[in-house]
Amino acid sequence: MEYKDTLLMPKTAFPMRGNLPNKEPEWQAKWESMDLYHKIQEKNAGRPTYILHDGPPYANGELHMGHAMNKTIKDIIVRYKSMAGYRSPYVPGWDTHGLPIEQALTKKGVKRKEMTVAEFRKLCEEYAYKQVDIQRTGFKRLGISGDFDNPYITLKPEYEAEQIKVFGEMAKKGYIYKGKKPVYWSPSSESALAEAEIEYQDKTSASIYVAFDVTDGKGVLENGTKIVIWTTTPWTIPANMAITVNPELDYAIVKTNGQQYVVASALVDSLKEILEWADAEVIKTVRGKELDRVVAKHPFYDRDSLVINGEHATADAGTGAVHTAPGHGEDDFIVGQKYELEVLAPLDSRGVFTDEAPGFEGLFYDDANKLVTEKLKEVGALLKMDFITHSYPHDWRTKKPVIFRATPQWFASINKFRGELLEAVQNVTWTPSWGETRLYNMVRDRGDWVISRQRAWGVPLPIFYGENGEPIITDETIAHISDLFREHGSNVWFEREAKDLLPEGFTHPSSPNGEFTKETDIMDVWFDSGSSHQAVLASRKELSRPADLYMEGSDQYRGWFNSSLTTAVAMTGEAPYRNVLSHGFALDGEGRKMSKSLGNTILPGKVINQLGADIVRLWVSSVDYQADVRISDDILKQVSEVYRKIRNTMRFLLGNVSDFNPETDRVAFGELREVDQFMLVKLNELVQNVRNSYEKFEFSTIYHQINNFCTVMLSQFYMDFAKDVVYIEAANSKDRRAMQTVFYAAATSLSKLLAPILPHTVDEVWLNLKGDEATSIHLEDLPEVENYDDMADLVQTWDAFLDVRDDVQKALEEARNEKLIGKSMLAKVTLYVDAEGEKLFNSLQGDFAQLFIVSDFELIPGLEKANENAVKGEHVAVEVTVAEGETCERCRVVKKDVGTDPNHPTLCKRCATIVTENY
Numbered sequence: 001m002e003y004k005d006t007l008l009m010p011k012t013a014f015p016m017r018g019n020l021p022n023k024e025p026e027w028q029a030k031w032e033s034m035d036l037y038h039k040i041q042e043k044n045a046g047r048p049t050y051i052l053h054d055g056p057p058y059a060n061g062e063l064h065m066g067h068a069m070n071k072t073i074k075d076i077i078v079r080y081k082s083m084a085g086y087r088s089p090y091v092p093g094w095d096t097h098g099l100p101i102e103q104a105l106t107k108k109g110v111k112r113k114e115m116t117v118a119e120f121r122k123l124c125e126e127y128a129y130k131q132v133d134i135q136r137t138g139f140k141r142l143g144i145s146g147d148f149d150n151p152y153i154t155l156k157p158e159y160e161a162e163q164i165k166v167f168g169e170m171a172k173k174g175y176i177y178k179g180k181k182p183v184y185w186s187p188s189s190e191s192a193l194a195e196a197e198i199e200y201q202d203k204t205s206a207s208i209y210v211a212f213d214v215t216d217g218k219g220v221l222e223n224g225t226k227i228v229i230w231t232t233t234p235w236t237i238p239a240n241m242a243i244t245v246n247p248e249l250d251y252a253i254v255k256t257n258g259q260q261y262v263v264a265s266a267l268v269d270s271l272k273e274i275l276e277w278a279d280a281e282v283i284k285t286v287r288g289k290e291l292d293r294v295v296a297k298h299p300f301y302d303r304d305s306l307v308i309n310g311e312h313a314t315a316d317a318g319t320g321a322v323h324t325a326p327g328h329g330e331d332d333f334i335v336g337q338k339y340e341l342e343v344l345a346p347l348d349s350r351g352v353f354t355d356e357a358p359g360f361e362g363l364f365y366d367d368a369n370k371l372v373t374e375k376l377k378e379v380g381a382l383l384k385m386d387f388i389t390h391s392y393p394h395d396w397r398t399k400k401p402v403i404f405r406a407t408p409q410w411f412a413s414i415n416k417f418r419g420e421l422l423e424a425v426q427n428v429t430w431t432p433s434w435g436e437t438r439l440y441n442m443v444r445d446r447g448d449w450v451i452s453r454q455r456a457w458g459v460p461l462p463i464f465y466g467e468n469g470e471p472i473i474t475d476e477t478i479a480h481i482s483d484l485f486r487e488h489g490s491n492v493w494f495e496r497e498a499k500d501l502l503p504e505g506f507t508h509p510s511s512p513n514g515e516f517t518k519e520t521d522i523m524d525v526w527f528d529s530g531s532s533h534q535a536v537l538a539s540r541k542e543l544s545r546p547a548d549l550y551m552e553g554s555d556q557y558r559g560w561f562n563s564s565l566t567t568a569v570a571m572t573g574e575a576p577y578r579n580v581l582s583h584g585f586a587l588d589g590e591g592r593k594m595s596k597s598l599g600n601t602i603l604p605g606k607v608i609n610q611l612g613a614d615i616v617r618l619w620v621s622s623v624d625y626q627a628d629v630r631i632s633d634d635i636l637k638q639v640s641e642v643y644r645k646i647r648n649t650m651r652f653l654l655g656n657v658s659d660f661n662p663e664t665d666r667v668a669f670g671e672l673r674e675v676d677q678f679m680l681v682k683l684n685e686l687v688q689n690v691r692n693s694y695e696k697f698e699f700s701t702i703y704h705q706i707n708n709f710c711t712v713m714l715s716q717f718y719m720d721f722a723k724d725v726v727y728i729e730a731a732n733s734k735d736r737r738a739m740q741t742v743f744y745a746a747a748t749s750l751s752k753l754l755a756p757i758l759p760h761t762v763d764e765v766w767l768n769l770k771g772d773e774a775t776s777i778h779l780e781d782l783p784e785v786e787n788y789d790d791m792a793d794l795v796q797t798w799d800a801f802l803d804v805r806d807d808v809q810k811a812l813e814e815a816r817n818e819k820l821i822g823k824s825m826l827a828k829v830t831l832y833v834d835a836e837g838e839k840l841f842n843s844l845q846g847d848f849a850q851l852f853i854v855s856d857f858e859l860i861p862g863l864e865k866a867n868e869n870a871v872k873g874e875h876v877a878v879e880v881t882v883a884e885g886e887t888c889e890r891c892r893v894v895k896k897d898v899g900t901d902p903n904h905p906t907l908c909k910r911c912a913t914i915v916t917e918n919y
Contacts, residue, residue: 001915001919003889003890003906003907003911003915004890006890006914006915006918006919007727007728007890008659008726008727008728008729008731008736009655009727010651010652010654010655010656010658011655011658011659012651012654012655012658012768013768014650014651014654014655014764014765014768015651016647016648016651018612018614018643018647018761020611020612020613020614020615020760020761021608021609021610021611021612023612023760023764024141024143024608024612024613024614024760025141027759027760027763027764028140028141028143028760031145031776031778034775034776036145036776036778036779037145037146037147039776039779040082040145040778040779041087041089041542043779044082044085044086044087044088045087046087047085047086047087048085048086048087049086049087049088049089049544049548050081050086050087050088050548050549051088051089051537051543051544051547051548051549052074052077052078052081052088052090052547052548052549052550052551053091053532053533053536053537053543053547053549053550053576053577054074054090054091054092054093054146055093055529055550055551055552055556055560056093056094056095056152056153056154056529056532056560057070057094057095057135058094058095058096058098058100059094059095059096059101059128059131059132059135059153060100060101060104060128060131061131062134062135062138062603062605063135063138063139063603063604063605064586064594064601064603064604065586065594065602065603065604065631066553066585066586067135067138067139067604068142068586068604068616068620069583069586069620069625069629070551070552070553070583071139071142071144072142072144072616072617072620073551073581073583073620073625073697073699074090074144074551075090075142075143075144075145075146075617075756076617076620076621076694076699076756076757077549077551077694077697077756078090078145078146079145079755079756079759079778080694080756080782082778083752083755083756083778083780083781083782084691084694084781084782085781089147089542089543090145090146090147091146091147091150091151091152091536091540091542091543092136092139092144092146092147092148092151092152093151093152093153093154093532093536094128094131094132094135094151094152094153094154095154095525095528095529096125096128096131096132096153096154096155097124097128097154097155097457097458097459097522097525097528098455098457098458098525099189099191099397099455099457100397101124101127101128101131101457102124102455102456102457103397103398104127105120105123105124105127110123112456116494117456117494118491118494118495120456120457121456121457121491121494122491124456124457125155125491128153128155129153132151132153136148136151138604138605141605141608141613142604142608142613142616142617143613143614143617143759143760145759145778152532152535152536152540154459154525154528154529154532154535155489155490156489157485157486157487157488157489157490158486158535158539159531159532159535159536160459160485160486160489160490161482161483161485161486162482162531162534162535162538162539163459163523163527163528163531163534163535164459164462164478164481164482164485165478165482165534166527166531166534166535166567166571167461167462167478167523167527167531168462168473168475168478168479168482169570169571170412170567170570170571171473171478172475172478173416173570174413174416175412175413175416175417175570176410176411176412176413176451176473177410177411177413178408178409178410178411178471179408179409179411180343180406180407180408180409181330181333181343181406181409181411182326182327182328182329182330182332182333182343182345182404182405182406183404183405183406183407183409183450184197184198184393184402184403184404184450185349185351185402185403185404185405185407186395186398186400186402187347187349187350187351187364187365187400187402187403188395188398188400189395189397189398189455190349190350190454191349191453191454191455192407192409192450192452192453192454193395193402193450197395197396197397197526198393198394198395198396198402199393199394199396200391200392200393200394201391201392201394201399202389202390202391202392203389203390203391203392203394203401204387204388204389205232205233205369205387205388205389205390205392206232206234206369206373206385206386206387207230207231207232207385207386207387207388208230208231208232208234208373208376208382208384208385208386209228209229209230209274209275209319209382209383209384209385210228210229210230210231210237210299210323210376210381210382210383211226211227211228211261211299211380211381211382211383212226212227212228212229212243212296212297212298212299212305212381213225213226213296213297214226214227214262214294214295214296214297215295215296215297215304216294216295217294218293218294218295220286220290220291220294221253221260221262221286221291221294222260224260225253225260225261225262226259226260226261226262227243227261227262227294227296227307227321228261228262228263228271228275228319228321228383229243229318229319229321229322229323230317230318230319230323231318231323232388232390233328233369234368234369234372234373234376235365235366235368235369235372236323236325236328236329237299237323237325237372237376238301238346238353238357238359238360238368238372239325239326239327239328239344239345239346239357240298240299240305240323240324240325241305241306241324241325241326241336241341241342241344242305242306242307242308242324242326242332242335242336242339242341243296243305243306243307243308243321243322243323243324244307244308244309244310244312244313244321244322244324244331244332244335245288245291245292245307245308245309245310245313245320245321245322246264246288246309246310246311246313246314246315246320247287247288247289247292247309247311248287248288248289249264249265249266249287249288249313249314249315249320250264250265250266250285250286250287250288251263251264251265251285251286251287251288251291251320251321252264252265252268252282252284252285253282253283253284253285253286254268254271254277254280254281254282254283255280255281255282255283256277256278256279256280256281257277257279260283261277262291262321263319263320263321264315264319264320264321265282265285265315266315266320267315267318267319267320268280268282271319274384275383275384288309288313289309291307291309292307292308292309293306293307293308294306294307295307299375299376299379299381300359300375300376300379300381301358306339306341308324308335308336308338308339308341309335310322310324310331310335312331312335324336324341325344326341326342326343326344326406327343327344327345327346327405327406328345328403328404328405328406329404330404330447333406343406344356344406345405345406345407346360347365347403347405349454350364351364351365351366351403352364352365353365353368359371359375360372365403366401373385409450409451409452410450410451410452410461410463410519410521411448411449411450411451412448412449412451412527412566412570413448414443414446414447414448414449414566415448417569417570418443418444420569420573421443421565421566421569422440422443422444424565424568424569424574424575425439425440425443425565425575426440427574427575428575428577428578428579428580429578429579429580430579430580431579431580431581431582431626431697432582432626435554435557435580435582438557439557439561439562439565439580442557442558442562443562443565449524449563449566450524451523451524451527452519452521452522452523452524453521453522453523453524453525454521455522456494456522457522458522458523458525458528459490459522459523459527459528460490460493460494460518460519460520460521460522460523461519461521461522461523462477462478462481462482462493462519463518463519464477464498464501464502464516464517464518464519465510465516465517465518465519466508466509466510466511466516467510467511467512467513467515467516468510468511470510471519472508472510472516476503476506477502477503477506480501480502480503481493481501484501493518498516498517498518499514499515499516501518502516524563526559526560526562526563527563527567529560529563529564530560530562530563530564530566530567531567532564533545533546533547533564533567533568533572533576534567534568534571537576545568545572545576546568546574546575546576546577546578547576547577547578548577548578548579549577549578549579549580549581550564550576550577550579550580550581551580551581551582551583552582552583553582553583553584553585554582554583554584554585555585556582557582561577561580561582564576564577581626581697582626583625583626584625584626584627584628584629585628585629586628586629586630586631587628587629587630587631588600588602588630588631588632589630589631589632589633589634589635590630590632591628591630602631602632602633604616607636611636611640612760613760614643614758614759614760614761615636615639615640615643617757617758617759618639618642618643618703618757618758619631619635619636619639620699621699621700621702621703621757622639622642622699622700622703623700624700625699625700642703642707643758643761645707645710645711645715646706646707646710646754646758646761647761648715649710649711649714649715649719649750650747650750650751650761650765652714652715652719653714653719653743653744653746653747653750654747654765654768654769656722656726656739656740656743657740657743657744657747657769659731660737660740660741660743660744662741662744665732665737665740665741666737666741666744667734667737667738667741671734671738672738672741672742673735673738673845673846674794674798674844674845674846675718675798675846675851676738676739676741676742677791677794678794678795678798679713679718679742679746680742680745680788681788681791681794681795682709682713682795683709683742683745683746683749684785684786684788686705686706686709686749686753687749687753687782687783687784687785688785689701689705690702690705690706690753691753691782691785693705694756699757702753702757703757706750706753706754709750710750714746717802717805718739718742720853721850721851721852721853722739722743724850724853724891724893725739725850726739726740726743728890728891728910728911728914729914730914730917730918731918744769747765747769748769748783749783751765751766751769751777752777752780752781752782752783753782753783755777755778755780759778762777763776763777763778765777766780797840797843797844798844800840801840801844801851803873803874804831804837804840804873804875804876805851805852806873807871807872807873807876807878808829808831808852808871808878810871810878811829811870811871811878811879811880812824812827812829812854812880814871814880815827815880820880820881820882821880821882824852824853824854825853825854825855825883825887825892825893825894826855826882826883826887826894827854827855827856827880827881827882827883828854828855828856828857828858828880828881828882828883828884829848829849829852829854829856829857829858829878829879829880830857830858830860830878830879830880830881831848831857831858831859831860831876831877831878832860832861832862832863832865832866832870832876832877832878832879833859833860833861833862833863833875833876833877834862834863834875834876835861836875837863837875837876838859838861840875841859854883855883855885855893855894855895856883856884856885856894863875863876863877866879867879884896885897885898886898886899888906888907888908888910888911889906889907889911890906890907890908890911890915891908891910891911893908895908895909895910897909900912901913901916903916904916
């Protein structure tokens with residue numbers, strides 16, 4: 001007889017290597033063929049809902065790591081909720097309008113000006129759909145579960161129709177208006193931009209000090225006195241209409257070189273140095289309010305520059321007197337309205353000066369800086385010029401500087417319902433908590449929202465004009481346009497004349513002859529995605545508004561979180577979300593932003609092809625995603641090692657329950673050995689902790705909890721000594737079935753707990769665990785938390801034992817280093833204990849030699865009896881010696897009773913009995 005054939009070695013078809021790049025597509029094909037997503041929805045029908053509303057990624061370009069992180073976090077949440085007793089449908093979405101698609105087509109050689117707007121828009125639509133398909137394929141390969149066959153896409157007619165309703169409702173409430181005021185204008189995009197489309201980069205600008213001659217001092221200043229302003233935008237001087245001073249500040253009249261200059265008193269000393277006023281003296285001080293309506297002269301145009309009062313003039317920098325061009329600055333515009341100043345912005349859409357700025361016509365604004373300063377120098381108004389590097393707004397798409405430019409635009413008023421918006425922010429739960437403060441402050445401080453764009457690819461503003469230029473927005477026109485868009489798509493706006501877009505027989509007092517025109521601007525794309533609460537949540541039967549969760553990157557406080565809040569509160573009076581969760585950005589291993597120029601970009605598609613989607617997903621679960629996170633080859637290597645440990649743990653569990661039938665072989669909890677009960681209680685603690693962590697969206701905690709349980713509690717402890725039971729004992733022995741009971745419970749619970757994170761791997765585990773009866777683990781619920789409150793003493797006792805076991809492990813390691821033993825099975829452990837240690841071991845039940853994985857064990861009361869070289873613990877001292885006896889051929893334990901059975905001379909008594917009775 002070959003004794004090795006009597007050992008019950010692990011048997012499983014679950015391979016050690018995952019081969020994820022090849023196996024995952026097979027699982028995804030299986031899920032698709034069985035329509036798993038809809039089966040999950042059917043299973044959860046009638047349960048409470050949990051709606052995570054997908055913020056739409058922009059449909060342009062291949063997936064980057066930010067996409068992968070974002071969609072994986074969402075998928076983990078939705079999968080968790082779907083296994084935790086909720087109906088949690090997931091409808092993915094895409095944002096498909098806007099400038100980047102126009103630019104992409106231009107780069108491909110499309111000549112927009114050689115075709116109609118409608119023809120160009122058709123090409124944009126085709127391109128957008130191709131991008132959606134590319135990204136959809138990438139998301140599905142990542143293992144994202146959702147209704148990918150029926151996503152929401154902002155260019156779809158049914159979406160656009162609902163967006164028109166949102167606009168109409170806001171207009172009905174008086175929140176939509178047209179006005180000429182300075183807005184962020186991008187010459188590179190030839191369009192107005194919203195605050196959300198601005199990013200700040202360093203820019204070098206001319207820093208100039210300019211003197212304005214007083215022509216009417218109103219008895220406060222002598223004519224000829226010069227008021228000094230400072231600006232970093234010389235090109236705005238042609239649009240100057242006024243000089244603003246703070247009514248509550250003191251201003252000094254400084255005499256130097258026979259001239260008198262006016263500057264803020266607090267800045268005199270610094271300006272003496274900057275302007276090199278060697279012999280300057282203050283001859284008079286006046287209050288800013290006294291200077292109100294003093295008249296100065298524009299430096300080189302024949303027009304007045306009125307001195308006015310404004311709170312935004314400060315003595316923090318510059319001169320305390322602010323050059324004011326109402327057409328090129330928000331503060332300038334606001335204060336200019338009070339004084340009825342002309343709103344002059346002499347630039348066209350490309351940032352080129354018009355004939356409203358004589359002497360600079362045809363010049364690009366930035367190129368005009370030099371000529372303006374030369375002109376100022378020529379007329380003697382330039383006191384000083386330098387250059388400074390400062391943070392300046394840029395177009396986040398073209399990466400080029402923007403300007404403030406007053407143009408006629410359509411606005412959504414924020415002022416009219418700012419209070420409601422702020423209240424709505426406070427009624428939402430924010431994770432991280434600082435998100436509330438961030439969005440609250442943004443809403444509190446933001447101006448009105450410019451919603452018009454001078455582009456082609458977007459949803460048209462559904463506005464008609466009468467013969468007298470009066471805008472027409474009525475319930476009738478909005479309903480009709482919404483229906484038209486639902487039937488034909490928004491391209492119909494550009495394919496038909498205004499009269500053919502209006503309801504049949506439509507009349508309006510502004511057009512006695514029945515002649516109408518239509519608006520040609522489109523809506524800001526943030527209005528598109530910001531309308532999804534109406535177009536998706538309120539319009540699809542499986543969803544509902546408000547959503548339970550919006551989850552996006554932290555840049556969306558100024559983007560989607562903000563625009564969604566604005567349109568939803570305007571329309572419904574409440575936020576579109578109950579909870580908001582945000583994540584940081586994916587950086588390289590050194591904490592740098594990824595970029596092609598640095599060569600540090602890591603693409604999810606490449607990682608998936610090399611390592612598998614489950615490795616990407618495990619990485620996402622491992623990081624503190626609420627802050628910026630790092631990813632590199634080394635980091636992925638570490639994550640892959642954790643995956644390997646988890647997989648090998650599952651493989652061991654599967655291999656050792658291959659002959660276990662949970663219906664007939666499971667041992668009741670009360671009949672288990674203490675150590676088995678201890679492990680089930682620890683497993684139950686893990687279930688409770690992991691479920692709590694899922695609820696808090698703390699996935700890195702789950703990653704560490706499960707990794708620790710697999711590595712420490714299972715691999716290094718329970719599974720390690722279990723081999724002496726599950727391999728050696730008879731198949732149906734109670735001790736073996738007891739450990740298999742624990743193994744089966746661990747495999748089942750761990751698989752379910754890991755299902756949201758490692759969907760491919762655990763479905764493979766489930767198939768191997770359940771056999772032919774397996775469908776998919778994703779149709780299961782999470783393990784429930786059991787009540788083991790009466791096990792507290794047992795857990796405390798066995799936790800203390802594990803501390804002693806660490807001391808024993810240390811002693812065995814020292815013995816190995818000293819060449820006293822090789823494997824621990826050659827050792828005898830003698831444990832000297834004090835009263836506390838003796839009490840512990842007297843309260844424990846177990847085979848301690850087996851638990852310590854040694855051949856012999858002896859407990860001796862009295863720490864003082866231990867050798868001075870013994871390894872000392874808190875209540876124990878450990879000595880290791882060579883075990884006496886022979887090594888059993890079958891179990892490899894050194895026993896004195898080897899050979900006592902004449903039929904099995906190389907076996908110990910235990911193994912001889914097992915073999916005799918079973919083989």
